[in-house]
Amino acid sequence: MAAIGEYAKQGWIRRAISAPPGNPGARVSRSGRFAAWRWVIMIIAGAYFLLPLYSALRFAGVSGFGSVFTTPGFGAALWTSIQISAMTWVITMALMVPTTIYVHLRLPRLRVLLESITILPIVIPPIVLTLGVLQVAPLDLKATMWLLGIEYVILAMPFAYRAIDAGLRSIDLKTLTEAAGNLGAGWFTTIWRVILPNLGTSVLSATVLIVALCLGEFTMASLNLVQTFPVWIVLFDQENAQISTSASILALVVTWLFLMLIVTIGTRRARRTGAGEVTLFTVSANTTTIGES
Amino acid sequence: MATNEAAPARPAAATDVAATDVAAAAAVVAATTGADTRSGTSVSLRELTRVFGATRALDGMSLDIAPGELVALLGPSGCGKTTALRIVAGFETATSGEVLVDGNDVQGVPAARRDMGMVFQSYSLFPNMSALDNVAFGLRMRKVGASARRNKAGELLEMVGLSAQAAQFPHQLSGGQQQRVALARALAIEPQVLLLDEPLSALDAKVRLQLREQIRTLQQRLGTTTLFVTHDQEEALSMADRVGVMRAGRLEQVAAPDELYDNPATAFVAEFVGTMNRIPGTLGSDGSSVTVLGTTVPVQPGGPSSGAVNALIRPENLTITPAENGNGIVFLRTFLGAVSRITVLLSGDLQVLVDIPSTTAAAMVPGASVAVGIPSSAVHVVPAAG
Amino acid sequence: MAETTELVTAPGSQAGPGAGRVTRPARLPKPLQTVVSLLGVLPFTAYIAIGLFIPLIAVLVGAFQNSATGAWTLSNIDAAVHGAYLHGFEESLELSVIASVIPGIFGLLIAYAIFTAKGTGGKALRQVVITASGVFANFGGVPLAFLFISGLSSTGLLTGWLNDIGVNLYAHGFTLYDLFGISLVYMYFQIPLMVLIILPALEGLRPSWREASENLGARSWGYWRFIGGPVLLPSFVSCLMLLFGSALSAYATAEALSGGTIPLTSIQIGTLINGNVIATGVNVGKALGLGMVLIIVVVMTFYVLLQRRAAKWLQ
Numbered sequence: 001m002a003a004i005g006e007y008a009k010q011g012w013i014r015r016a017i018s019a020p021p022g023n024p025g026a027r028v029s030r031s032g033r034f035a036a037w038r039w040v041i042m043i044i045a046g047a048y049f050l051l052p053l054y055s056a057l058r059f060a061g062v063s064g065f066g067s068v069f070t071t072p073g074f075g076a077a078l079w080t081s082i083q084i085s086a087m088t089w090v091i092t093m094a095l096m097v098p099t100t101i102y103v104h105l106r107l108p109r110l111r112v113l114l115e116s117i118t119i120l121p122i123v124i125p126p127i128v129l130t131l132g133v134l135q136v137a138p139l140d141l142k143a144t145m146w147l148l149g150i151e152y153v154i155l156a157m158p159f160a161y162r163a164i165d166a167g168l169r170s171i172d173l174k175t176l177t178e179a180a181g182n183l184g185a186g187w188f189t190t191i192w193r194v195i196l197p198n199l200g201t202s203v204l205s206a207t208v209l210i211v212a213l214c215l216g217e218f219t220m221a222s223l224n225l226v227q228t229f230p231v232w233i234v235l236f237d238q239e240n241a242q243i244s245t246s247a248s249i250l251a252l253v254v255t256w257l258f259l260m261l262i263v264t265i266g267t268r269r270a271r272r273t274g275a276g277e278v279t280l281f282t283v284s285a286n287t288t289t290i291g292e293s
Numbered sequence: 294m295a296t297n298e299a300a301p302a303r304p305a306a307a308t309d310v311a312a313t314d315v316a317a318a319a320a321v322v323a324a325t326t327g328a329d330t331r332s333g334t335s336v337s338l339r340e341l342t343r344v345f346g347a348t349r350a351l352d353g354m355s356l357d358i359a360p361g362e363l364v365a366l367l368g369p370s371g372c373g374k375t376t377a378l379r380i381v382a383g384f385e386t387a388t389s390g391e392v393l394v395d396g397n398d399v400q401g402v403p404a405a406r407r408d409m410g411m412v413f414q415s416y417s418l419f420p421n422m423s424a425l426d427n428v429a430f431g432l433r434m435r436k437v438g439a440s441a442r443r444n445k446a447g448e449l450l451e452m453v454g455l456s457a458q459a460a461q462f463p464h465q466l467s468g469g470q471q472q473r474v475a476l477a478r479a480l481a482i483e484p485q486v487l488l489l490d491e492p493l494s495a496l497d498a499k500v501r502l503q504l505r506e507q508i509r510t511l512q513q514r515l516g517t518t519t520l521f522v523t524h525d526q527e528e529a530l531s532m533a534d535r536v537g538v539m540r541a542g543r544l545e546q547v548a549a550p551d552e553l554y555d556n557p558a559t560a561f562v563a564e565f566v567g568t569m570n571r572i573p574g575t576l577g578s579d580g581s582s583v584t585v586l587g588t589t590v591p592v593q594p595g596g597p598s599s600g601a602v603n604a605l606i607r608p609e610n611l612t613i614t615p616a617e618n619g620n621g622i623v624f625l626r627t628f629l630g631a632v633s634r635i636t637v638l639l640s641g642d643l644q645v646l647v648d649i650p651s652t653t654a655a656a657m658v659p660g661a662s663v664a665v666g667i668p669s670s671a672v673h674v675v676p677a678a679g
Numbered sequence: 680m681a682e683t684t685e686l687v688t689a690p691g692s693q694a695g696p697g698a699g700r701v702t703r704p705a706r707l708p709k710p711l712q713t714v715v716s717l718l719g720v721l722p723f724t725a726y727i728a729i730g731l732f733i734p735l736i737a738v739l740v741g742a743f744q745n746s747a748t749g750a751w752t753l754s755n756i757d758a759a760v761h762g763a764y765l766h767g768f769e770e771s772l773e774l775s776v777i778a779s780v781i782p783g784i785f786g787l788l789i790a791y792a793i794f795t796a797k798g799t800g801g802k803a804l805r806q807v808v809i810t811a812s813g814v815f816a817n818f819g820g821v822p823l824a825f826l827f828i829s830g831l832s833s834t835g836l837l838t839g840w841l842n843d844i845g846v847n848l849y850a851h852g853f854t855l856y857d858l859f860g861i862s863l864v865y866m867y868f869q870i871p872l873m874v875l876i877i878l879p880a881l882e883g884l885r886p887s888w889r890e891a892s893e894n895l896g897a898r899s900w901g902y903w904r905f906i907g908g909p910v911l912l913p914s915f916v917s918c919l920m921l922l923f924g925s926a927l928s929a930y931a932t933a934e935a936l937s938g939g940t941i942p943l944t945s946i947q948i949g950t951l952i953n954g955n956v957i958a959t960g961v962n963v964g965k966a967l968g969l970g971m972v973l974i975i976v977v978v979m980t981f982y983v984l985l986q987r988r989a990a991k992w993l994q
Contacts, residue, residue: 259813405895
């Protein structure tokens with residue numbers, strides 16, 4: 001404590017420090033300067049993102065939107081995409097939910113391995129994956145939507161895992177399970193009545209991502225010669241560019257509306273139960289969403 | 294500058310006490326620490342008001358801090374104490390009122406140029422710098438040369454007892470160590486004013502006690518004028534020269550800790566500081582006396598003069614004796630060390646706490662019949678809630 | 680301070696029902712236990728093996744095999760690093776750099792702009808931008824190509840507008856089908872992606888650091904130079920890595936824009952799959968795929984390492 005005394009007596013630093021003088025009137029309106037800069041960025045961004053949308057709308061015209069639903073092939077392609085989404089969703093959920101719960105409860109050490117595996121579909125470009133799939137897929141499955149559904153599960157897996165993992169972590173799975181067991185619940189009851197209801201928002205997140213994936217994925221679909229919605233749009237562009245453009249915009253709008261709907265429901269639900277909000281695009285140190293496929 | 298608003302009427306206790314006490318406080322500080330208070334800095338808050346939409350975070354708060362004094366702002370969350378501190382620091386602006394440092398209004402001065410050192414509640418150390426670099430940062434901003442910086446920072450780390458951790462990064466330090474580095478960092482620039490925003494709230498109880506002493510000792514030796522915000526009354530009472538109790542944006546009372554405890558100016562202060570019993574009583578016809586537990590005593594001014602009231606009496610001021618047909622039954626006896634706290638059930642479902650030395654507590658077994666009495670001094674009364 | 684209390688307790692408290700009556704099942708020996716517990720992840724493992732690993736191995740192995748005979752050869756690799764395919768790699772890498780750095784910076788600015796917006800307006804802005812980013816980040820491919828074609832092709836609407844104000848894009852050599860044009864289109868999903876992945880890092884920047892630095896005398900520039908910048912840098916660079924990987928892997932947008940004529944690695948692989956070249960060249964595509972995977976593995980390693988470093992500081 002001797003140093004304190006010395007310090008108190010010495011003022012040598014004060015000579016070296018140029019004391020900042022009070023300067024009334026020199027006040028910078030910090031919020032003012034910030035606001036201007038922020039506006040500039042948002043305007044440029046807004047222009048970049050909205051103008052192409054606008055031009056596409058103009059190009060498609062009313063006629064494009066009007067006749068898109070009655071265009072031959074539209075319905076079939078859309079229906080194919082919907083079926084694939086459903087298939088992907090079912091398999092992904094059936095696969096990922098039990099596995100993630102199981103790993104959390106019984107094999108916590110495998111979590112790191114699991115996380116690393118779920119990065120792989122992102123690291124391997126879909127184009128490369130398609131190469132391999134076409135090589136090894138059995139002949140009867142080739143060029144069918146079933147193969148696509150199976151492969152989309154692989155593509156959706158990282159997001160589904162992330163969402164469910166985040167959901168499980170937020171509810172402290174271990175404690176809940178022990179509490180349920182202590183009160184006399186068996187495994188099935190615990191999963192059905194305690195864990196799953198709390199996973200609602202995670203399942204919602206994963207669903208949203210799966211739908212967006214299936215409605216937008218082009219690479220694997222086109223190279224597998226399956227006419228999903230995006231593939232149809234490209235093919236049809238040769239015939240009628242306007243209709244293709246309106247179909248694209250429709251896809252975008254529908255995806256957006258679907259996302260907003262699910263987020264609103266999810267947030268309302270979360271507010272009621274106090275669970276976390278629907279994280280659409282959960283990102284962590286290990287993985288992320290990726291742009292187009 | 295914002296327009297002045299008409300100050301609403303409020304209890305006379307607050308600012309008048311503050312103004313006259315400053316001189317007394319300055320004298321006390323000078324006497325106890327030997328610091329040269331003439332070279333210290335005085336800080337004055339005048340009628341500070343801060344309005345967000347419909348909320349008045351601060352409502353005409355005034356406070357004078359003498360050079361070298363440590364004033365604690367104490368109050369429940371939302372009372373405005375942190376807002377006041379942040380206005381002094383320059384992170385927020387008051388809707389009206391003045392902040393004077395040595396007589397100069399600093400409201401137009403940006404936070405970066407106010408020459409005040411601030412210690413935040415937690416996690417304020419720069420994560421990408423070692424402890425030493427953190428402490429030296431303020432000096433760097435003042436263009437002090439590299440070796441001078443390092444020496445000075447080293448001295449300060451030694452002062453807080455962390456020389457060995459100079460090269461470590463914040464994530465390698467414990468919470469208590471981090472706050473000590475934060476303190477060293479704030480003091481490195483030899484600020485005119487030291488501001489502390491609940492610096493101990495995030496720490497373990499034991500670490501908190503150690504740091505309390507360290508902060509107080511450092512502050513006294515250096516003679517830095519300090520404003521300390523906390524919601525922990527024990528902290529405020531043990532560290533400060535004077536404590537300002539705040540509620541809803543206003544100062545209810547500013548006084549030395551013992552004064553605050555023994556002579557609370559308002560019922561809120563009486564109940565906020567220390568433990569307080571509320572015992573129903575009947576007011577006398579003119580409202581200047583009250584009958585509680587069979588004894589009539591004078592009433593402290595400032596309370597209701599009619600209607601049902603509760604008297605506020607401290608546990609250590611109540612008397613308790615074993616009695617065959619007493620007015621109460623012992624419900625619980627809690628051993629607290631030198632003192633034991635007896636919970637007594639009185640008639641009408643009323644519970645009171647009585648503190649007595651543990652040596653005399655042997656007779657107070659649960660179930661025993663006792664007589665509880667009140668002292669003859671004046672008491673505060675508050676309206677009995679419906 | 681020690682506390683002891685004496686309570687008047689109610690008599691007759693009982694233990695819960697069923698306590699102590701459950702019998703434990705016999706336990707298996709340890710190694711067998713591990714195997715049994717691993718059975719739980721069998722479905723998942725099997726699926727991944729079949730759906731992911733086998734195709735991947737097929738690609739990695741096929742890169743070294745002759746397309747027609749299956750004999751081991753390095754000729755695919757050789758073809759992949761020369762001539763048109765080498766050119767493809769160069770173009771792809773160049774494109775990925777442009778389409779990661781520029782959107783990276785812009786995305787950071789947007790993220791920061793919405794992050795610091797205050798009040799209820801700010802909150803609404805954040806919600807809108809984050810949701811929009813989520814949609815646009817997954818948007819790419821076909822519809823995106825159409826948007827830009829309708830806007831900026833030689834007969835596009837926006838091209839027309841720019842002509843009207845005297846800026847003739849195409850006279851200056853602009854085209855949607857060269858590297859610059861494609862990166863412009865790529866930014867449509869790269870920027871939102873950046874916004875989404877840099878936000879957590881921005882959230883890790885504690886306001887108390889900003890205030891502490893200000894209190895010690897640093898203005899905005901000082902804060903960013905000594906604290907904000909250095910702390911954010913690992914996260915920023917790691918996000919750039921992610922954007923790089925995303926741009927490199929992209930196929931659909933470029934394909935929809937160009938119909939397979941731009942020399943990019945992913946396009947070239949697609950061409951080989953479609954059989955637009957002689958069948959014996961298919962395994963060259965696998966060699967190309969191997970190359971892509973290698974590059975991305977390197978990039979992702981950097982990503983993970985940088986994220987770890989960032990996490991240490993931002994925790």
